[in-house]
Amino acid sequence: MGWQELPGGGKTADAPAAVEFEDRIWVFVRADDGSVWANNSGDDDVWEGWEQIGAPGTLVSAPAAVARGGGLHLFGRAPDGSICVLSRGEYESWS
Numbered sequence: 001m002g003w004q005e006l007p008g009g010g011k012t013a014d015a016p017a018a019v020e021f022e023d024r025i026w027v028f029v030r031a032d033d034g035s036v037w038a039n040n041s042g043d044d045d046v047w048e049g050w051e052q053i054g055a056p057g058t059l060v061s062a063p064a065a066v067a068r069g070g071g072l073h074l075f076g077r078a079p080d081g082s083i084c085v086l087s088r089g090e091y092e093s094w095s
Contacts, residue, residue: 006027006039007047007049008049008050010029010050012029012031012032013029013030013031013032013062014029014030014061014062014063015062016028016029016062017062017064017074018065019065019066019072020067021067021072022040022091024040024041024042025040025041026038026039026040026041026067027040028063028074030058030059030062030063031056033057034054034057034058034059034060034079035054035055035057035058036058036074036076036086037052037054038050038051038053038074038094039051053074053086053094054086058078058084059078059084060076061076062076063075063076064076070090071087071088071089071090072087072088073086074087
């Protein structure tokens, strides 16, 4: 089986970050406008679709993701050069 485009498409500015969390594969990308988007494999490995989790101008670098304990953490470089983090707990929303 060859490469398949994830539903919802779109163009990215950098390479994606991927991590397993909540028995799903999560993928994160930064769009050309600096917004951050997430997608996950969902039930039965059917991709859920892209959800914007960071407004335009949020990041100026590719995101990095890690799952630890009951949390998922996304890191990136903000426009002012600082490192920022966005997190979610198990079955919770992004904060």
